[in-house]
Amino acid sequence: MKSETRKEVMFGGFGGQGIVTAGYITGQAAVVYDGKEATFTQVYGPEARGSACSSGVVVSQEEISYPYLLNPEIMVIMSQEAYETFLPRLQQGGVLIVDSTIVKPDKKAEKYRLHKVPATEIAEKMGARIIANVIMLGFLGKIWGAVSIEALQEAVKAGVPKKHLELNLKAFQTGVKLGEKALKRKIIKR
């Protein structure tokens, strides 16, 4: 069932953070700009789940038979509730990227490769809390590798309102740079 090239990312947070948009952009990046296969899944029914919000993307070189998340290897988490509820589904030794302005990881995170990105704080300094998700996308692009930075950037361009394009690209590049730094730290550690 699970193909060699199957890669899964899950985004979790609360309504209004652009969690669904982040998933959509990632899926578009993979399919339209990287020429890969991808599926994008969104959960409905917030009335049943408070304001919790999530989306999932499966990316593969081959045709994807089962389009739902099976075993996410990387998670982008932007609320404490999403942290508590979704973390148990992260793959053993998987990568956990949290918006550290909002999420305070505890002992549970020790099992994973944790990255803290103060995305909402940075976004506020840039003048728009709403672009925190795009900062996270830039970071994800650098860390994950299943979708190229170039494809993600093109999908951001296509997926955000034209009048906020410049700000979104700046946010994306900020995330990419933070990702680069995080990777360098890892290399030095080794």
Place this chain on the structure above:
Amino acid sequence: MKSETRKEVMFGGFGGQGIVTAGYITGQAAVVYDGKEATFTQVYGPEARGSACSSGVVVSQEEISYPYLLNPEIMVIMSQEAYETFLPRLQQGGVLIVDSTIVKPDKKAEKYRLHKVPATEIAEKMGARIIANVIMLGFLGKIWGAVSIEALQEAVKAGVPKKHLELNLKAFQTGVKLGEKALKRKIIKR
């Protein structure tokens, strides 16, 4: 992670069959009319998956922590492609309901409790191929039990166009009756 009362159904078929609507109605039935917790998941990105289409519903008495399908116990399958690709994810010994007008089950189905419902044929005789999904919903309601027939019927009423209400209710009741017959056959077999 998996709660005692967690129940999962997956709908699969091709675009235009109302696969997403069937999932939506089931989720609404559980939450609005049965007072349970439910999540409804839809896959986007048909450009990456031909015309394949699916949706998933998780129903529980308790709060649902992980909203995606983990291990569906019942599947409603309305296309051969969905049969081939999704069947491996059906729980061991799970229930498989196929639209037998379209889907021809093979040896793979022997592992499951198979129900054949000629929904599209019946729908065509009733004058509207598009209500095949509602026939399947009535059947599902009778067989599954995680959502009540009454709740499903209310959700069908609320979820279909007013001008086609009568036809849809007739389709739903047809499915319920077929489900009753199927259950009786099972009881006699035992």
